[in-house]
Amino acid sequence: MITPAPATDGRGFFMPELPEVECLARALREEMLGGQVTSVTFLRKDLREAMPMDVIRAALVGAPLRRVWRRSKYLLMETEYGTAILHLGMSGQLLSMDGPTPVKTHTHVIFGLKRKGSSAAPQNDDGGARNVYLHFIDPRRFGRLTAVPAGTDLSAHPWFKDLGPEPLDVTGEALANHLWQASRGRSVAVKAFIMNGAMVVGVGNIYASESLFLAGIRPARAAGRVTRVEYGVLAESIQKVLAAAIGAGGTSFRDYLHSDGSEGSYALQLNVYGRTGQVCRKCLGPVREMRHSNRATFFCGACQK
Numbered sequence: 001m002i003t004p005a006p007a008t009d010g011r012g013f014f015m016p017e018l019p020e021v022e023c024l025a026r027a028l029r030e031e032m033l034g035g036q037v038t039s040v041t042f043l044r045k046d047l048r049e050a051m052p053m054d055v056i057r058a059a060l061v062g063a064p065l066r067r068v069w070r071r072s073k074y075l076l077m078e079t080e081y082g083t084a085i086l087h088l089g090m091s092g093q094l095l096s097m098d099g100p101t102p103v104k105t106h107t108h109v110i111f112g113l114k115r116k117g118s119s120a121a122p123q124n125d126d127g128g129a130r131n132v133y134l135h136f137i138d139p140r141r142f143g144r145l146t147a148v149p150a151g152t153d154l155s156a157h158p159w160f161k162d163l164g165p166e167p168l169d170v171t172g173e174a175l176a177n178h179l180w181q182a183s184r185g186r187s188v189a190v191k192a193f194i195m196n197g198a199m200v201v202g203v204g205n206i207y208a209s210e211s212l213f214l215a216g217i218r219p220a221r222a223a224g225r226v227t228r229v230e231y232g233v234l235a236e237s238i239q240k241v242l243a244a245a246i247g248a249g250g251t252s253f254r255d256y257l258h259s260d261g262s263e264g265s266y267a268l269q270l271n272v273y274g275r276t277g278q279v280c281r282k283c284l285g286p287v288r289e290m291r292h293s294n295r296a297t298f299f300c301g302a303c304q305k
Helices: 018-032 052-058 172-183 192-195 203-213 228-247
Strands: 036-042 067-070 074-078 082-087 093-097 105-112 131-137 144-149 287-290 295-300
Touching: 018 067, 018 074, 018 093, 018 131, 018 172, 036 052, 052 082, 052 144, 131 203, 172 192, 172 228, 192 203, 192 228, 203 295
Parallel strands: none
Antiparallel strands: 036 105, 067 074, 074 082, 082 144, 093 131, 105 131, 287 295
């Protein structure tokens, strides 16, 4: 199983999760797809672990980006030469800049691209599509960056081989069946269970709290004691919460920004996360907070059983 980056309590900083990485992938597809990678500049040799600089350059430089997508919380950028795999860690940002000179502290890698020429693309004075630069900024250096050659079976890669299903790529029924079957006999709390990437990917702390609230399930209840009917409601709640977060551009607190520097607005829709002592939007009782698995957990004691 992939070792997760250390968790936060959501108050000091925010770890980009599935919706934030999906929004980033969509923005990069819209702006950069077809643009040629001209350079990869490293300002340090390692982040959470060493970066294979020559392998990354060989996979990207000199070829157009032909695919940008997400698997779990990983951003993947593919050319005909190979695929780069990026994890933003606990506080990472990938911001589009006009130049190759770092303008923010903790800038560690800079990807140079020449956008595919079009009437919509920014132009040089001579009418050609100008270069843009993606700056990877990671103050805490819990991010990861590697690459694989073209033709590599990504499903067998150490970072992916033990991951569970994508919650938005399967039906609610299929997700419910999977979670119910995997949870039989499990005494682990249901919140920790759905946050386990080997069970289902992308359900981070915020989205787990929000999904369990919609489903009416208390976070500390043993996963094995949640019924099949309840997993049906929970699966639909997970899909609803993640889809809404993507539609709102993700959740921004302090660290997470879109590639253009703008913020996601899903924080305005949160029902319980970060609302300790405030009124529950369903029953008007107080939202409660507890520590569970070293994470802040938010719930309504009346609505969630």
